[in-house]
Amino acid sequence: MIKRLCWMTLILCLVVGSSATAAENKYAWIEGGKTVDLGQIATIDLDSDFVFLDAENTKKMSKDNHDNVTGDEIGSIFPKSPDQTWTVILEYKKSGHIKDDEKTKIDAKELLNSYKKGTEAANKKRQDGEKIYVKGWDIEPFYDEKTHGLTWSLLAEDDKKETFLNYNTRILTREGNISVILVSDPTHREADKKVITEKLLPKLNMKTGEKYEDFNPAKDKMSEYGLSALILGGAGLAVVKKVGILAVIALFLKKFAVLIVIALGAVWTFIKKRFQRNING
Helix, strand or coil, rough: CCCCHHHHHHHHHHHHCCCCCHHHHHCCECCCEEEECCCCEEEEEEEECEEEEEEEHHHHHHHHHHHHHHHCEEEEEEECCCCCCCCCEEEECCCCCCCCCCCCCCCCCHHHHHHHHHHHHHCCCCCCCCCCEEEEEEEEEEEECCEEEEEEEEEECCCCCCEEEEEEEEEEEEEEEEEEEECCCCHHHHHHHHHHHHHHHHHEEECCCCCCCEEEEEEEEECCCCCCHHCCCCHHHHHHHHHHHHHHHHHHHHHHHHHCCCHHHHHHHHHHHHHHHHCCE
């Protein structure tokens, strides 16, 4: 079920005054300045300007905030700075090895039309206040052959013309892909994106044997889908044929909605309070 954007906005406002102490006691925060583990697939050299929650604590926070838990979470990252309020969600999906032979054939216009048609059809079944409108690409999909990273960002708005964006990077691995999902807003996206591209993505390291180049066709599973389907929510061709393109779009919208509710005021209050001395020092 797709969560209501207006409901999430209300929750976001209500929790701003939540107890920082509760947030501190509830989750096992890991301070940056060290290498943190991302399960069996990767590690990240975390800058001292950030704090980290592992897979289980990320899932716990999502459940506590009545958010969707995919089961693919491998961690989440938050800034210490009181001037920044972005969040990065990390997930890993063992989708099989995704061939990048579409790297020069991604049809951004066709993909955007699919999203628009899907949301228009889904909106007919929604009440006012629940509708979502895809306005266009914030960043058109592009593939970096060197890093095996697929990036795109969609702009959307709700009934009140509030604008949201979904900034995604997918790093292809030997047998799947890591999602690096930035929770931000159009006003801060450029500054937040710079943090991600300069301080996070370059520090993300695949473990031995898990790099894209380590794929062994003799024993490793191939994915049923390619880059374009990955942009459409990661649904394989078989899934598209079975449930239809509108269901695939619904999968995206579910994830898109999740990104807004997770940036909770209690988290920011806690981080600012706990690490203020480090920031000023």
